[in-house]
Amino acid sequence: MQITTAILRLLIFPGLLFAVPAAWLFLYIERKTIARMQQRIGPPLLQPFYDFVKLLGKEPPQHRSIQDLLIKVWPAISVSVLLAALALIPVFPSKGGFSGDLILLITLLELPSMFYMLAGFTSRSIYGKVGSMREASLSLSSNLLFLTAVMMIAVGAHTFRLSELAAPTASPARWLGLAAIILCIPAKLRLNPFSTSSAEQEIYSGPLTEYSGSDLALWELAHGLEWLALSGFVVSLSFPRTGFKIADAGIFAFLCIALVVLLATVAAATARFTIDRSVRFYWRWSVALAVVFLVSAVVFRG
Amino acid sequence: MKLLEKLLSHCRQKSPWLFHMNSGSCNGCDIELVASIAPRYDVEQLGIHLEGSPRHADILCISGPVTYNTVAAVKTVYGQVPHPKAVVALGSCAATCNAFAGSPTVVGPLHRHIPVDVYVPGCPPRPDAIIEGIAKAAELLGYPERRKPLTDEDVKDIPACGGACGAAATEGETSCK
Numbered sequence: 001m002q003i004t005t006a007i008l009r010l011l012i013f014p015g016l017l018f019a020v021p022a023a024w025l026f027l028y029i030e031r032k033t034i035a036r037m038q039q040r041i042g043p044p045l046l047q048p049f050y051d052f053v054k055l056l057g058k059e060p061p062q063h064r065s066i067q068d069l070l071i072k073v074w075p076a077i078s079v080s081v082l083l084a085a086l087a088l089i090p091v092f093p094s095k096g097g098f099s100g101d102l103i104l105l106i107t108l109l110e111l112p113s114m115f116y117m118l119a120g121f122t123s124r125s126i127y128g129k130v131g132s133m134r135e136a137s138l139s140l141s142s143n144l145l146f147l148t149a150v151m152m153i154a155v156g157a158h159t160f161r162l163s164e165l166a167a168p169t170a171s172p173a174r175w176l177g178l179a180a181i182i183l184c185i186p187a188k189l190r191l192n193p194f195s196t197s198s199a200e201q202e203i204y205s206g207p208l209t210e211y212s213g214s215d216l217a218l219w220e221l222a223h224g225l226e227w228l229a230l231s232g233f234v235v236s237l238s239f240p241r242t243g244f245k246i247a248d249a250g251i252f253a254f255l256c257i258a259l260v261v262l263l264a265t266v267a268a269a270t271a272r273f274t275i276d277r278s279v280r281f282y283w284r285w286s287v288a289l290a291v292v293f294l295v296s297a298v299v300f301r302g
Numbered sequence: 303m304k305l306l307e308k309l310l311s312h313c314r315q316k317s318p319w320l321f322h323m324n325s326g327s328c329n330g331c332d333i334e335l336v337a338s339i340a341p342r343y344d345v346e347q348l349g350i351h352l353e354g355s356p357r358h359a360d361i362l363c364i365s366g367p368v369t370y371n372t373v374a375a376v377k378t379v380y381g382q383v384p385h386p387k388a389v390v391a392l393g394s395c396a397a398t399c400n401a402f403a404g405s406p407t408v409v410g411p412l413h414r415h416i417p418v419d420v421y422v423p424g425c426p427p428r429p430d431a432i433i434e435g436i437a438k439a440a441e442l443l444g445y446p447e448r449r450k451p452l453t454d455e456d457v458k459d460i461p462a463c464g465g466a467c468g469a470a471a472t473e474g475e476t477s478c479k
Contacts, residue, residue: 031346046316047349053313054360058387061357127355204354212357212384248434 009087015234019086023224024048024261031225033264048224055217067122071210075118075218078112082225083205085109089232091243091252093166102160106150109229112222113139113188116197119219121205131206134275135190135197141282142194143186148286149180152293153237166236173296178238180289185230185263189280191224191265196275311444314360314386317349318440321359321383325376325412326402331393332424335363337471345433348440356382363432365392367399368410380416382405386446388419388439392432395422417452454458 009015014022027048035042044050061068085108088101100214113135120132156173157165198206205211208219235255241248273281320339326331339345339352353359356379368376380389389412396401396412403411412418419442422435 035344038341039362040341043346043349044316045344050313050316050349053310054317057310057314061384062418132435191456205358208358209355211355212355216358 006087008148010083014086014089014091015083015145017093019083019225020221021226023221023228024052024225026231026256027220027224027228028192029257029260030264030267033261037265037268039168048106048220049255052217052220055212055220056214058213059061060213065122069121070078070122071300072215074115074122075211075215076223078115078222079225080109081108081115082222082229085229086225086232089229090162090166090236092248093163093241098161100160101162102165104211105233107163108224109188110139110143110234112226116219121213123207124290125209125210127205127209128207130203131199131209132195134199135207137275138187138194138197138281138282143284145180145286145289146184147179148190148289148293152180152289153177155297163237164230173293174237176289176292178234180285181234182259182263183285184282185234187230187278188230189226189263191263193270194277194278195267195272199272227260228256229279231259235259315440315444317351318360318388318436318443319351319353319358320361320363320436321353321356321379322363323356323365323376323379325364325366325396325410326369326394327385327395327410331365331395334363334426334429335392335432338432342346343429343433345436348433348437350436358464359382359383360386360443361388361390361436363390363392363436364412366410367395367402367405367408368412368415370407370409373409373415376415377414384426386443386449388442388449389416389437390420390435391418392420392422392435394423394425397423400425405408407463413452417450419449 011017025048028043028045031047032042044241085105088105088108117132117135117139120135122130152173153165154160156171156177159165186192188196203209208216211219232252235252239255240249242251322332322335337343338351356362357456360383362380362383364376368374380387391397395402396410396418397406399408399410402408402410409415420439422431422437424431427435
């Protein structure tokens, strides 16, 4: 990738200039879907934008110790890491990208959850620590399934290169892998039924309890960007390209929004699992998928 | 610069996040507040959102006549809400101590300890009234300079207390002196 295209991707499309409004749109769709499921009208279109600007305008908390500075750092890194991840997503698979960029993308998608955990531990709030521990166990178990699924897709296509993966040859392994990834997204986005780490009725806001003002605004933005990155990742690996860029972009956006609506519907329709049940859920599915993966590897490789 | 300030003021009015606190209330007002944020009234249309942490909140909804045991917590939580903020006193207890006036364990009403912006009277108030009160407080969030601070008249004659301090909370103060 040329350095100029890399910078363009990071700052304009699909980076900062495009991704931030898109993240707000996705947050809006999430909230609106949940509202419609409850037979409400729901928030206005600009609500996530209002929330963001309002939080930016709040009085900044006083920072004294190194911990307080770290608290400011985590959401900022999360946002930048997610922007980098978005820049890697192969919406238009050309000859861009580099060998092994799938691994980089997976790493970048994983980091925000780790910073979220660290935020809880750094805040020294008891609710933050409980939330972080829950996030840690959930991320350990859901990642098992997520990584198995990603491996399955990559092995099926014999490549770790996103641009080659994005031109799909529809195989059963790919669809199974994508379904497993979709199963992991609620845990990664902390949605119902896997919202234990930010369970409002039990531990206030979990790791974010001590956050306020602009730091909280960045966390909200990071959440929207996570929506964008994860749904974009799944969708970009799942649909055959028509060759026309505008048509491709339209299909891509439509499928992403459909995925958000689907997951928000599930979130509105379900109650919260306890942490041990969510962990058990993911371990079961990972074992099942791993068995299928091994069997298919043996059978199809001869 | 004027435009930015206008935008900020508009956004503040459009996104009031609540923190709910009980200062010795009988739970009647608390139930009504929960009813008013339930799906039937759909307060999300106004951007209203109940938050779990006072640090996320803009509007502090306090019910109850403020007892000895809760007055320090009321002031702490008030200090934890970042500026600009507004306070809604839910129910007659928070406004006048209601049936608990004169009790030796009650140091209210609320406006003797923290500045109150909107009173929602009623025992308990109806959800519609609570939503209207919150909407008025949200309007005020856009113009923080219009808030009235505590006056000497408010804080005089506060009884000497055990857990509570008797001094009025100032902006940003988080603990009882």
